[in-house]
Amino acid sequence: MFNTFILFQHDNNHINYRYMVHHRALLFVIIIGLNASACNSQNRNPAVTQYDHEQFLNKITYTIAMSETANNEKVVRTDAEWKERLSSEEYRILRNHGTELPWANKYNSHYEEGIYLCKGCGQSLFHSDTKYNSRSGWPSYWAPIREDAVIEKEDRSFFMVRTEILCSKCDSHLGHVFDDGPEPTGLRYCMNSAALHFVPKEEE
Numbered sequence: 001m002f003n004t005f006i007l008f009q010h011d012n013n014h015i016n017y018r019y020m021v022h023h024r025a026l027l028f029v030i031i032i033g034l035n036a037s038a039c040n041s042q043n044r045n046p047a048v049t050q051y052d053h054e055q056f057l058n059k060i061t062y063t064i065a066m067s068e069t070a071n072n073e074k075v076v077r078t079d080a081e082w083k084e085r086l087s088s089e090e091y092r093i094l095r096n097h098g099t100e101l102p103w104a105n106k107y108n109s110h111y112e113e114g115i116y117l118c119k120g121c122g123q124s125l126f127h128s129d130t131k132y133n134s135r136s137g138w139p140s141y142w143a144p145i146r147e148d149a150v151i152e153k154e155d156r157s158f159f160m161v162r163t164e165i166l167c168s169k170c171d172s173h174l175g176h177v178f179d180d181g182p183e184p185t186g187l188r189y190c191m192n193s194a195a196l197h198f199v200p201k202e203e204e
């Protein structure tokens with residue numbers, strides 16, 4: 001021990017070498033740390049706000065919505081990612097099978113020509129050609145824009161047996177379907193306005 005101490009005291013080269021080793025080790029730790037944080041920021045999705053999500057939906061034009069032919073890719077998001085994108089009312093309806101109040105909703109009395117997209121993922125769901133006044137207080141359609149745009153699921157909540165309608169792309173709850181609709185299908189797709197995003201037909 002004493003000898004070592006002497007060595008450190010008198011051998012400048014040795015001391016410098018020890019210093020270099022420590023210095024290099026410190027640099028190594030810093031570089032690894034920087035790499036790790038760079039990897040983390042690459043892997044972690046940047047936070048998406050409700051505004052960003054609205055911007056994403058606003059970029060989908062009538063022509064784009066009309067040209068959608070099939071649901072090829074599922075949209076899967078964590079609960080936290082849904083909460084970032086949706087308002088609390090939209091989240092309650094789309095992700096928690098909620099129902100909005102009748103009459104006092106955005107699209108009940110809305111009859112402009114265009115397409116109604118899924119508020120969750122932007123998939124085309126209904127065309128205004130199939131919208132009609134069901135006098136139920138909710139926007140109603142007699143058919144989805146494509147058969148594979150929606151999926152049906154048995155719903156036994158509230159002591160009733162109903163058929164729930166979900167978006168086939170992101171599995172968000174949209175509303176229910178009933179068999180008291182008009183011709184040609186006899187169906188009434190009773191939807192929540194908050195689950196939809198309307199895209200007007202472009203001027204020709």
Ligand SMILES: [Zn+2]
Nearest residue numbers: 118121167170
């Ligand atoms: Zn969707």
